[in-house]
Amino acid sequence: MQGTLNEIDIRSILQLIELGQRTGELLVEAYSNHSHYGSVDYTITDSHRQAQSQSTGLFWLVFFLNGQIAYAAQSDGDLSRLRDYLHPYKANAALDHLECPSIASTNAPEYGYLWVLLEKHVLTPAQGRSILQSMVNETLFDLLSLHHGHFVFEISPALAPQLTTLEIAPLVTKIMKQVQEWKQLSPHIQSSHQCPMIADRPQLKASLPANAFKSLDRWADGKTSLRQMARYLNRDLITVARAIYPYLQKGWIQLLLPKTQNSSAIPWKWELKTAKRAPRIVCVDDNVAVGKTVEQLLQAKGYEITAIQDPLEALKLIFLLQPDLILCDLAMPKLNGYELCGMLRQSTAFRQTPIIVLTGKDAFIDRVRARMVGSTDYLTKPFGASELLLLVEKHLDLRELEIAHHQSSTTNGLKQELEETDITKSASL
Known part of the structure; x- marks a missing residue:
């Protein structure tokens, strides 16, 4: 089952899965070229529209067991959400002492780490x-x-392993009510990524119970988002939003957009990460020996590498991990490399991601077919360490240059737009 949300809405999709008692995964991709995504978090102001239209897009994965929800993941692929949810239990620091669990390579990483925290009590x-x-x-x-x-x-x-399952119908009814309530808070609250900051401390302190003010004073620092506050306080987002709404109306609390280190506002935590990290690579090959060899070679050079044997499993995990480069075998059961590459290229998230195909054939027609479905380069088996590293480094360097060029072009475009705006204003005076 697949389609667009113009044809069928999320609520109806969930109802069909529940009625059919289906077991599987639902992947939802938000179109990145729209000026808004619903009425909650995805309203884009004019100053962000150009940058967002070029971003990777947003993804969610919902896992089902017999028509009930077992887990739901976001697209950022990191552990920041889990870390926030661990805060009320004073367990967030425990993540820093855990090795990557083996379960994380077959499930969503966040779910894998949550399970390990349970195993370790x-x-x-x-x-x-x-x-x-x-x-x-x-x-x-x-x-x-x-x-x-x-x-x-x-x-x-x-x-x-399964931790719990949740019935869809009552859950959807409850959440739909929250969505409707959220809409009523506009225009004072427009995004769950807005960060509250106290603007009139004396008035607020006089109007709130001591414990409530203490809690608000701790988190309303202009850096912690509404969604993070809800996680820290173990409350629904709508509960936190309703609590501060009267004080937003009075001007005692203000909402700010989060800032990056270079002070440019980005309202979505799943935008491209600015922090430096090791390049993330996924290798999809049903041959375990090839996967292990690639894993050892690239790990030794400081790369973050995940080897996956099942191409269907790989398709799911690639959307979660959002790798910087993909190595993909052509001859695989269930889903061959041509099909996998073609599917990834249809997504806005992976149209520019380097995909290097691994093939046991050096025939011209195989290379042409690989190019036609969107592969970036190819590597003929058997290959040596130097050949693999040369290709990986080449395409990661090119990708870095493309990203830097895009960021520079965006900045220059915004500067020119501002200059033209100033000229227009001057001319009209």
Whole structure:
């Protein structure tokens, strides 16, 4: 089952999955070239429209077991959401001492780490289920506010191991009410990524109970978003928003957009990360030996590498991990490299990602076919360490240059726009 959200909305998709008692995964991609994505988090102001139209897009994955929701993931692929949810249990620091669990290579990384925290008794089963339900609620809140995008539902084995499952109908009814309430808070509150900051401390302190003011004073620092506050306080987003709404109307609290280190505002946490990290590479090859060899070679050079044998599993994990480069075998069961490459190129997120195909054939026709479906380069098996590293370094360097060029072009365009605006204003005076 696949299509666009112009043809069928998220609520109806969820109802169909529930009625059919399906087990599998739902992938939803928001169109990145729209000026807004629903009424919740995805309104883009004029100053951000140009940058967002070129961004990678937004993704969500919802996992189902017999028509019930087992887990829901966001597209950033990091552990920041889990870290926020661990805060009320004073367990967020525990993530820093965990090695990457083996479960993370077959499931969403966030889910894998949550399970390890349960195994190590950092969290109780009740706490784990509470966090998981909050993650699902948060994801559905975003999805039920989304009106423009593409979806694919794929029947597949259940997410394992399972922590809990949630009935769809009552959950959707509850979240839809929250979405409607959220709309009523506009224009004072427009995005869950806005950050509250106290503007009139004396008035606010006099109007709130001491404990409430203390809690608000701690988090309303202009840097912590509404969504983060909800996670830290173990509350629904709408509950936190309603609590501060009267004080926004009075001007005692203001909402700011989060700032990056270079002081340019970005309202979405899943935008391209500015922090330096090791390049992330995914290798898809059903040959375990090839995967292990590639993994060892690239890890030794400081790359973050994930080897996946099942191409269907790889398709799901690639959207979660958002790698900087993909190595893909051509001859695989279930889904061959041509098909996998073609599917990835249809997504806005991976149109520019380097994809190097691995092939045991050096025939001209195979190279042409690989190019036609969008591969960037090819590597003939068997290959040596130097050949692999040369290609990887070449295409990662080119990708860095393309990103830098795009950022420079965007900056220059904004500067020119500002200059033209100033000239127009001067001429009209």
